[in-house]
Amino acid sequence: MKYLLLLSLLFGGFNTVENEIPNFRLKNLDNRTVSYNQIKGENLTVIDFWATWCKPCVKSIPEFVKMDKEFEDNEVQFIGISIDGPRNKAKVKPFIKSLGVDYPVLRDTDSSVMARLRVTAVPTLLIVNSDNEIVYFHEGYKTGEEVEIKNKIKELLSE
Amino acid sequence: MKNIGIISAVVAFGSLGVLEQAEAQLYGTNTFEFQYGNLPFEEDTDLTTSYNQLNLYYDSGKFSLYGKAEHFLTPIEERDYFKFTQRRFQYQDDNFRIRLGNFYETIGSGLLLRSYDIPGSIYEGEFERTRYSFARDLEGIAINANNDWAEIKLIRAETVNNLLPPNFEPDSVRRPDLVEAVQANFFLNDNISAGAAFMRANTPNSSEYVEYASFMSTVQLPSNFQLFGEYAFNTESTPFAFQREQTYALYAGLNYYIGSFGASLEYKNYNDFSLGSSAFNDPPSLIKEHTYPVLNRSTHVPNPENEKGIQFEAFYSFEGGHSLVANYAYTVNEISNRDVYQEYFVEGAYKVNDLLSVKSFLDFAIDEPTDQENRISVGLITDKSFADSKNIILDLQYQTYDETFQPKKIENYFASLSFGFNSAFNVSAIFEASTQPGLVDNPTTFPEIETDPRTWLGFNSLYRVNTSNTVSLFVGKRRGGPACTSGICYEILDFEGAELRITTRF
Numbered sequence: 001m002k003y004l005l006l007l008s009l010l011f012g013g014f015n016t017v018e019n020e021i022p023n024f025r026l027k028n029l030d031n032r033t034v035s036y037n038q039i040k041g042e043n044l045t046v047i048d049f050w051a052t053w054c055k056p057c058v059k060s061i062p063e064f065v066k067m068d069k070e071f072e073d074n075e076v077q078f079i080g081i082s083i084d085g086p087r088n089k090a091k092v093k094p095f096i097k098s099l100g101v102d103y104p105v106l107r108d109t110d111s112s113v114m115a116r117l118r119v120t121a122v123p124t125l126l127i128v129n130s131d132n133e134i135v136y137f138h139e140g141y142k143t144g145e146e147v148e149i150k151n152k153i154k155e156l157l158s159e
Numbered sequence: 160m161k162n163i164g165i166i167s168a169v170v171a172f173g174s175l176g177v178l179e180q181a182e183a184q185l186y187g188t189n190t191f192e193f194q195y196g197n198l199p200f201e202e203d204t205d206l207t208t209s210y211n212q213l214n215l216y217y218d219s220g221k222f223s224l225y226g227k228a229e230h231f232l233t234p235i236e237e238r239d240y241f242k243f244t245q246r247r248f249q250y251q252d253d254n255f256r257i258r259l260g261n262f263y264e265t266i267g268s269g270l271l272l273r274s275y276d277i278p279g280s281i282y283e284g285e286f287e288r289t290r291y292s293f294a295r296d297l298e299g300i301a302i303n304a305n306n307d308w309a310e311i312k313l314i315r316a317e318t319v320n321n322l323l324p325p326n327f328e329p330d331s332v333r334r335p336d337l338v339e340a341v342q343a344n345f346f347l348n349d350n351i352s353a354g355a356a357f358m359r360a361n362t363p364n365s366s367e368y369v370e371y372a373s374f375m376s377t378v379q380l381p382s383n384f385q386l387f388g389e390y391a392f393n394t395e396s397t398p399f400a401f402q403r404e405q406t407y408a409l410y411a412g413l414n415y416y417i418g419s420f421g422a423s424l425e426y427k428n429y430n431d432f433s434l435g436s437s438a439f440n441d442p443p444s445l446i447k448e449h450t451y452p453v454l455n456r457s458t459h460v461p462n463p464e465n466e467k468g469i470q471f472e473a474f475y476s477f478e479g480g481h482s483l484v485a486n487y488a489y490t491v492n493e494i495s496n497r498d499v500y501q502e503y504f505v506e507g508a509y510k511v512n513d514l515l516s517v518k519s520f521l522d523f524a525i526d527e528p529t530d531q532e533n534r535i536s537v538g539l540i541t542d543k544s545f546a547d548s549k550n551i552i553l554d555l556q557y558q559t560y561d562e563t564f565q566p567k568k569i570e571n572y573f574a575s576l577s578f579g580f581n582s583a584f585n586v587s588a589i590f591e592a593s594t595q596p597g598l599v600d601n602p603t604t605f606p607e608i609e610t611d612p613r614t615w616l617g618f619n620s621l622y623r624v625n626t627s628n629t630v631s632l633f634v635g636k637r638r639g640g641p642a643c644t645s646g647i648c649y650e651i652l653d654f655e656g657a658e659l660r661i662t663t664r665f
Binding site for chain 2 (some may be wrong): 017019020022025027030032033051053054055056058059062077085088090091093094095097100109110111114115116118119120121136137138139142143144145147148150
């Protein structure tokens, strides 16, 4: 009985909330601290949480590199946030360079920004609008899902 | 009565999420997992359990509060618990942060101290099958200050032995070591950073401290080379005397990239360096952590008591989305015997077109610490997408090896077929088989010893209800064994039954 009660109340607690993104500060790959507001896009900002050890992330990043180029005239800014820990941080730069990433990559070595945005898995992609609201949240990545993400960006740009 | 109170709190916190404002925000995540099943090989054991983990955050300007509550229910009431397992007060501005309570922090590359959290993970204790969050936190105070040329951190905290569940008493046994540490890093110019750390640890029931020091540096060399390293030692040892009776750890590496090619070479040399009674440090393993199940289970876990080795990895990303990864690892430890671990790994991914990709791997290893010889692992993963967002993944893996003390060849099979109906809903079937003697024998029929291969068949489904809620369901048999995530290795227990998990962000 106690299980059923707990279960039903949890289901009852389901909700959806739009969130405002904080102006977080993280180090980039050159050890410079940058804030979200300094690098966000005029129209949309696409934030990708990833790690060097995450296979789906490795698959998704080349797709985001393509999208970054495709939407660069639309004031859409891509930002990568690596959650690799302190001992992996040296591997992030060669890894990201080999994948041809040109957009800013930040290091969330203690996963504090990840926790702040309630991201619990990698890869997770967030789209933030010009009012700093998180308007799209996509967890995981499988081949073909880049189409859905691209369509979402187009839809948000047309609003 | 207590349970009702807890449930109310969970729902109340969830509902408060909608009240959040720009200035002050209350938000969090909740993970609920319900298991209904039996122990492997036994049909009438009631393994019905319920686990809930609530992470609650409150931010107001530069101040924030955090709390984690865990709740576990089983048919055996003595194992039930409800606990606020973490709490934290934090003040943070642009260049300063202070945390009081439970937090995560690492000194250098983890040679002296590493704490971690694996978000979303639920660990199951081996002895009482108690479920709890798999995190190794610190409890105390941490102060961080930084600007563009320096970073300083100060820590005074108790470490945790996370193999003991949160309801283990007394708590002093679960949090046995007190560490006090200071680390300073200086960014001397765009290419060079150098730092040092000092740490002392108080062992249980003793007022004496053991002291350690560490030096670390990263140098960006010309032509895209990057050199980094850290040397840590017990201050009573002779620095840089790499002898068996000394207490030290050296970790160094060299990275290189040009265009779409990247490579890294790393070296480790650890001796007598498992620190504290809770082993609160975690020197880098320098072993590739594979995500393929047959290889992930075989990940070599380094022994900081004595281990030397190297790891080399090269990767290349081709035009068109293809990639190639090669990895070589060599490790030797000389504790009682001289044990060598050697692994050669190559992985290729080929993107046939935008809707079809194929990935395969080949791995050869000699694993003397676990008495496995000539271990060969292969895999082929085919990923087919369709224009309407549907997706099929077929994952086939095989592993075989000889056991040093057994003439029989051991085999492991893994097959998974996954259907994604869209990004929000997917189902998969997972089949595994093994001839490993430790797995095929049914301990309840002792002294009879079974030798037939053992099989596991399970079905998974995952549904993302919306951006805030995800529901997953597993039904069938799940193979247990070692698992490694983000450099952290732990044991997953066998399970047979149904498991429902609901994850909520609010």
